[in-house]
Amino acid sequence: MPMLTVHTSTDLFSSSRLGHRAPRSAKEELDSEDVVMSDADSAEPEQESDDDDDRIFSLDHTETGDGDARVTGVVKSRHIVTPGELVTAESMWMRGHGTYSVGLKSYSSVAGTITRVNKLLSVAPLRGRYDPKIGDHVIGRIIDVGTRSWHVDIGAKQAAVLMLGSVNLPGGVQRRKSESDELQMRAFLKEGDLLNAEVQAVFTDGAASLHTRSLNYGKLRNGYFFTIPSSLVVRSKYHTFELPGGVDLVLGVNGYIWLRKHTQQLGEQGVSITRLAEEAGWEIYSDENEYISPSIRENIARYANAVKALRYCEVGVNEARVIAAYEASKEYRSPGEMIENDVKKRIAKHVLLATKG
Amino acid sequence: MASRMEIFSPEGLRIDGRRWNEVRHFRCAINTHPVSSDGSAIIEQGNTKVICNVIGPVEPTLRSRVVPDRVSISVKVVVAPFSTIDRRKRSQNDSRIQEMCSSIQHVFEDAVIAHLFPRSQIDVNLYVVAQDGGVLQACINATTLALIDAGVPMYDYVCACTAGMLDREVLLDLNRIEESDMPFLTMATIGSKRKVALLQLEMKVQFDRLEPMMAASMSGCHHIRDLMDNEVRKHGKSRLERGSL
Numbered sequence: 001m002p003m004l005t006v007h008t009s010t011d012l013f014s015s016s017r018l019g020h021r022a023p024r025s026a027k028e029e030l031d032s033e034d035v036v037m038s039d040a041d042s043a044e045p046e047q048e049s050d051d052d053d054d055r056i057f058s059l060d061h062t063e064t065g066d067g068d069a070r071v072t073g074v075v076k077s078r079h080i081v082t083p084g085e086l087v088t089a090e091s092m093w094m095r096g097h098g099t100y101s102v103g104l105k106s107y108s109s110v111a112g113t114i115t116r117v118n119k120l121l122s123v124a125p126l127r128g129r130y131d132p133k134i135g136d137h138v139i140g141r142i143i144d145v146g147t148r149s150w151h152v153d154i155g156a157k158q159a160a161v162l163m164l165g166s167v168n169l170p171g172g173v174q175r176r177k178s179e180s181d182e183l184q185m186r187a188f189l190k191e192g193d194l195l196n197a198e199v200q201a202v203f204t205d206g207a208a209s210l211h212t213r214s215l216n217y218g219k220l221r222n223g224y225f226f227t228i229p230s231s232l233v234v235r236s237k238y239h240t241f242e243l244p245g246g247v248d249l250v251l252g253v254n255g256y257i258w259l260r261k262h263t264q265q266l267g268e269q270g271v272s273i274t275r276l277a278e279e280a281g282w283e284i285y286s287d288e289n290e291y292i293s294p295s296i297r298e299n300i301a302r303y304a305n306a307v308k309a310l311r312y313c314e315v316g317v318n319e320a321r322v323i324a325a326y327e328a329s330k331e332y333r334s335p336g337e338m339i340e341n342d343v344k345k346r347i348a349k350h351v352l353l354a355t356k357g
Numbered sequence: 358m359a360s361r362m363e364i365f366s367p368e369g370l371r372i373d374g375r376r377w378n379e380v381r382h383f384r385c386a387i388n389t390h391p392v393s394s395d396g397s398a399i400i401e402q403g404n405t406k407v408i409c410n411v412i413g414p415v416e417p418t419l420r421s422r423v424v425p426d427r428v429s430i431s432v433k434v435v436v437a438p439f440s441t442i443d444r445r446k447r448s449q450n451d452s453r454i455q456e457m458c459s460s461i462q463h464v465f466e467d468a469v470i471a472h473l474f475p476r477s478q479i480d481v482n483l484y485v486v487a488q489d490g491g492v493l494q495a496c497i498n499a500t501t502l503a504l505i506d507a508g509v510p511m512y513d514y515v516c517a518c519t520a521g522m523l524d525r526e527v528l529l530d531l532n533r534i535e536e537s538d539m540p541f542l543t544m545a546t547i548g549s550k551r552k553v554a555l556l557q558l559e560m561k562v563q564f565d566r567l568e569p570m571m572a573a574s575m576s577g578c579h580h581i582r583d584l585m586d587n588e589v590r591k592h593g594k595s596r597l598e599r600g601s602l
Contacts, residue, residue, distance in 0.1 A: 080593035082586055083505060084513030084548045098510065100470060109470055109510035111589050113597070126593055127388070128508030129395060129414065143416075151416075157477050159416040205475050229391070311392075314599055 075116040081108040081123055088121060096122025130155045130230035130254040132208035136199040137239040139220070139252035140210065142189050148182055150189055152197070155230065155254045158207035162189075166200065166211035168218070170282040188285050194220040194258065196240075196250050216240065218284050220250070222292060223260025224300050228311040230255035234318040241319045245299040249322060257307060259300045261292045302329055305338035306347065313348035324354040364538050365523050372534055373403075380518065380530040380577055383584050385498070387506045387592045394482075396507025400499040403532055404489035409499035411507045413479035422478050427471035429478045432458040434496060436485045457493055461500060464545055464554045468501075470510040479509065490533040491519050493543050493557070498581060505589055513548030514585060517555065518577030520544070520570045522562060527573045542567075544574040549582055551575065 081087060085108045087099055095106045096115075099122065108114075110125040132138070132154065140152035143159060150162040164177045164185060189195060197210040197217050212218050233253055241249045242262060250258040292300075306325035310317050328350040329338055337343060365371055375381070381403030390397035394410035417423050422431070434454050438446045447454060461481070469479070481503070483496045494517035501515045521528045521541035531541050540560035547554050556571070 078597060080590050080597070082514075082589050082593075083511045100510070100512065107512075109512065110508055111505050111593055112508075113593075125508035126596055127396070127506060153416070157414040157416075157474055314596070 073117075076124075077114040077116075079114065080111065081114060082111045083107075083109055087114060087123065092119065094120045096120045098123030098125060127229065127231065129157050131206070132156050132160065132199045132202050132254070134199055134202060136235075136253040137196065137217075137250075138199060138208075138210070138254040139194065139196045139225075139250060139256035139258055140254075142191050142193045142195070145185055145189070145191060148177075150185070152195070152210060154208065154210075154252075155227065155256060156206065156208060158205060160199075160208040160210050162195075162197065162210045162212070166209070166213060168213060168215075168284065170285060189219065193287075194225055196220060196252065196258065215284075219286070220258050220260065221286065222263065222289050223248075223258050224304055225256070225258055226304055226308070228255045228257060228307065228317060232311060232314065232317050234316045236318060241322070243303065243319075243323060243326065245303075245326070246296050247299050247303055249303065249319070251317065251319075251322075257304075259303050261290065261296050261300070263290065298335060301335040302326060302338070305329065305335050309338060309344035309347040310351065312341065312344040315348050315351060320355050321351050324351045328354070364535060365526055365528065371528065373532060377526060377528050378573065378576075380580060381532065383581065385502060385585060385588050387502050387588060394503075394507075396503040396505070396509070398499050398502035398506060400495050400502065402491055402495050402498070402530070404487055405491055405495045406485075406487040407492070407495040407499045408484040408486060409496070409503040410482045410484075411479060411500070411503040411509070412482070413507070414474040414477040414509065415480075417476070417478040423476050426475050428469065428474040430462050430465050430469065430471075430481060431478065432462045432465075432481045432483065432500075434458050434461075434483045434485065436488070436492075440485050440488045457496065460493065460555060460557065461496055464497060464515055465500060465504070467554055468511050468513070468515045468547055469504065470512065473510055479504075479507075488533070490531050490536045491543075493517065494519055494530075494545075497545050497555070498585065502585055502589070513552075514582045515545055515547055515554055516578040516582040516585065517543055517545035518574045518581055520574035520577065522566050522570050525566075527569045529573050529577045542570055542574060544571060544578060546575055546578040546582075549579050 087106045087108050089105045091104050095101050098110045099106045100109050108123045110123055112123045112125040115122050115124050138154045140154040142150050143153045144151035148164045152160045152162050154160045195218060197212045199208045200211040201209040233255055239251045243249050246262045248260050248262045303326055306329050307317060310325060325347050328347045332338055363372055369376060384401040386399045389399050390410055394412055396411040398409050400407045414428050422429050434457055436447045438444050481500050485492055497515060497517035519531050519541050521531045521535060521539040523539045540562040542558040545555035546552055
């Protein structure tokens with residue numbers, strides 16, 4: 001059993017962090033000078049983090065002209081900051097995400113790059129979970145059916161909620177959701193179902209509220225699901241694409257991806273809200289897959305492996321790149337050949353060359 | 358006395374050829390398992406090797422894990438049966454492993470900016486693949502790197518290092534043979550200042566010998582912080598160059 005276990009970090013916010021260093025004992029001064037690495041081939045430690053009292057955030061002068069907060073627009077620095085590194089000691093800046101402040105000084109709390117929007121300084125992490133924004137087209141999986149709402153996993157820090165009032169009823173009737181609708185919620189969407197939806201609102205704690213009140217959104221079927229990091233998804237006006245080879249791609253902004261057999265979507269037939277009643281029957285909540293031919297299945301597998309190749313090489317994913325990767329993959333007879341890492345690299349290289357112009 | 362001579366020779370060399378103030382070969386890698394976890398890292402300190410996977414922050418799987426105003430961190434340590442010389446299966450309920458889990462959990466509850474993610478959880482899974490002394494310090498260092506990779510906001514790096522006392526000589530970063538021969542402590546610091554997050558001493562040691570041990574291990578922690586910081590910057594730069602951001 002331990003004789004002594006102490007957990008202390010109480011002075012993290014005290015003024016001692018701000019002020020000068022406490023004088024060290026002679027013994028310790030000696031020790032810290034003496035510590036060296038045993039192996040010579042390792043890199044020398046950078047001294048950058050030690051003299052942080054002198055470092056302040058400075059903008060790239062070539063980009064902005066000068067380090068003036070009145071310069072508007074978004075400025076992204078290419079300099080990497082790591083947790084605990086001083087971002088700015090000047091009070092003119094506002095402190096955004098990825099920073100914490102002690103007194104007047106603000107420090108980075110994540111490893112990433114500094115982004116400036118007017119007077120707001122924030123640090124964008126290199127990696128991180130999806131951060132929902134209003135209007136994002138996302139794909140989610142139902143994890144829980146509650147009272148008057150579903151809980152949906154969208155790969156964010158919190159599960160999203162889909163209110164019963166934010167879905168279309170079968171038959172498209174426009175009315176208040178009654179108690180009988182509440183009782184048959186599992187008939188619409190049950191645990192494990194996949195759906196695509198739009199982020200309607202974001203709460204203060206980062207949780208999202210979704211809606212599917214459009215025929216573009218709703219339950220997903222006839223396809224294959226996989227994920228990529230959300231940072232690789234390039235935001236665009238549309239996130240549903242009809243690809244060559246009879247395949248549809250739903251590229252969720254949260255990095256969840258759905259590839260399905262192309263079917264005439266209800267929304268594409270120019271359904272006005274008035275005709276919704278005839279078109280949106282119970283089939284929008286159907287669990288039954290249609291017949292999918294072997295060639296379509298192979299195309300879906302090919303597209304999936306093409307996107308996974310982009311994921312492996314950390315190339316941003318958009319419609320043009322997916323199609324380019326699909327074209328590049330045709331050189332391999334079977335989609336199964338594309339799981340080799342060499343092949344993935346070759347495809348990603350081809351895609352970057354093809355989509356450059 | 359003969360065995361003591363081997364541990365620390367009169368010439369000032371230790372059993373593996375280091376001086377008293379030298380840490381073992383330190384190798385780390387970040388983002389090693391990008392698909393299966395949100396953040397991941399591998400740490401090698403000498404022959405001790407630890408893999409860390411971090412999942413989260415995510416919605417808590419159990420209602421009991423929900424803390425209304427902060428993120429809850431849970432730590433699981435898996436010690437592989439093949440990690441030591443005596444091949445032995447350790448259960449998850451092993452009291453030593455449980456104690457290590459709670460130590461790591463307490464350290465990181467203080468280091469992570471917990472109030473930013475209310476009602477969510479972070480799972481830290483540690484796999485001890487090979488152990489040659491300093492398992493706790495390697496676990497803490499690996500967790501720090503994996504949390505940074507996951508983009509979890511932290512006040513600063515948490516770095517841990519051990520120091521032992523043989524007669525009147527302080528030895529830094531002990532290996533397994535040295536650990537079994539002398540009292541030693543594990544210290545974890547937050548950042549490159551003198552902030553101690555964990556101080557663990559399991560044996561009896563004279564009070565006046567505690568301070569030199571603490572001083573040595575603290576400078577070892579700061580040294581390890583620099584090594585880890587280098588690796589994080591190197592990784593960040595390579596990501597920027599690839600244009601993945």
